[in-house]
Amino acid sequence: MLDQDLPDLRLIRPAETDTERVVTYGEATTESSGDLTGVGALLKLEAITVTFGGITALDGIDLRVDRGEVVGIIGPNGAGKTTLFDVVSGVRVPSRGTVLLGGTDVTRRPPASRARLGLRRTFQRVQVFGWLSVEDNVLAALDVVGGGGGFVADLVGSPFRRHRERERRHRGEATLERCGLSDVRHELAGSLPIGIARMVELARAIVDPPRLLLLDEPASGLDSQESERLGREIRSLREESACSVLLVEHDAGFVMEQCDRIVVLDQGAILAQGLPDEIQRDAAVRSAYLGAPTDDRSDAAG
Numbered sequence: 001m002l003d004q005d006l007p008d009l010r011l012i013r014p015a016e017t018d019t020e021r022v023v024t025y026g027e028a029t030t031e032s033s034g035d036l037t038g039v040g041a042l043l044k045l046e047a048i049t050v051t052f053g054g055i056t057a058l059d060g061i062d063l064r065v066d067r068g069e070v071v072g073i074i075g076p077n078g079a080g081k082t083t084l085f086d087v088v089s090g091v092r093v094p095s096r097g098t099v100l101l102g103g104t105d106v107t108r109r110p111p112a113s114r115a116r117l118g119l120r121r122t123f124q125r126v127q128v129f130g131w132l133s134v135e136d137n138v139l140a141a142l143d144v145v146g147g148g149g150g151f152v153a154d155l156v157g158s159p160f161r162r163h164r165e166r167e168r169r170h171r172g173e174a175t176l177e178r179c180g181l182s183d184v185r186h187e188l189a190g191s192l193p194i195g196i197a198r199m200v201e202l203a204r205a206i207v208d209p210p211r212l213l214l215l216d217e218p219a220s221g222l223d224s225q226e227s228e229r230l231g232r233e234i235r236s237l238r239e240e241s242a243c244s245v246l247l248v249e250h251d252a253g254f255v256m257e258q259c260d261r262i263v264v265l266d267q268g269a270i271l272a273q274g275l276p277d278e279i280q281r282d283a284a285v286r287s288a289y290l291g292a293p294t295d296d297r298s299d300a301a302g
């Protein structure tokens with residue numbers, strides 16, 4: 001079955017959950033260089049635990065993402081995928097554990113501080129400024145990272161500020177174009193169908209090139225053309241700027257095609273991780289998430 005006819009992962013609950021069984025394929029990669037531009041681990045999670053009252057949403061997660069790597073996070077509803085993104089992006093402080101971004105401990109730093117380190121995120125429930133045009137949504141994302149020149153430059157319209165404004169417009173235009181949004185640039189973002197609104201959110205996330213991009217179900221609601229464009233964007237971000245991507249997605253075909261490595265989460269714990277074809281071959285993962293019958297587990301050890 002591998003690449004064809006992969007089901008919507010959301011609809012499948014594990015028939016049999018064996019959280020003791022954690023399979024890790026492949027060798028460990030290079031060590032962290034301690035900054036966001038060097039080689040090695042860009043993101044490192046150590047023993048991340050999140051509890052909500054009596055619910056353990058994440059249970060001692062260890063994870064590393066290297067520079068330029070695209071890592072897929074899959075798992076059924078309630079597995080803890082969005083909670084993991086909340087912890088990485090700073091929306092939620094974990095009950096225990098450490099978040100390292102480029103070797104810096106950011107566990108207690110707010111989202112804005114992490115954004116300054118190059119972290120961007122899109123949301124499972126799309127978040128755009130509905131009352132602004134598509135173009136202004138994208139330009140506003142650049143304002144957050146600095147228009148340049150400060151208050152005095154605002155008043156006197158210094159050459160520096162005019163140059164920065166031209167540069168800002170240029171980057172906005174280029175991003176609208178690459179995200180297929182040029183034709184709807186003047187439309188209110190709140191009036192758009194979900195697929196286009198998701199592209200607006202993506203455009204906001206990439207207009208200032210990120211170092212680490214978290215995408216929470218970005219293909220949800222996209223038609224096949226939009227999904228293809230999204231896939232192209234992910235690939236070109238990596239090629240152009242060695243951006244790392246963490247991708248949560250229920251569309252198994254999309255995940256398998258886009259990702260270098262896949263992590264399977266179940267009930268807040270990592271059930272397996274490895275290359276896409278290793279994960280597709282893993283009998284227990286197939287049984288749990290990909291809808292295949294449980295048969296031989298001998299190929300799971302890779």
Ligand SMILES: Nc1ncnc2c1ncn2[C@@H]1O[C@H](COP(=O)(O)OP(=O)(O)OP(=O)(O)O)[C@@H](O)[C@H]1O
Pocket residue numbers: 010052055056057075076077078079080081082083084124
């Ligand atoms: N704010 C919250 N308060 C209480 N429980 C929460 C909260 N957020 C998440 N949870 C619980 O934590 C667990 C993990 O939820 P999470 O949203 O991270 O799952 P998910 O893998 O993203 O699921 P989905 O595929 O449905 O988006 C679930 O049991 C959920 O009910």
Ligand SMILES: [Mg+2]
Pocket residue numbers: 081082083124
């Ligand atoms: Mg979620």
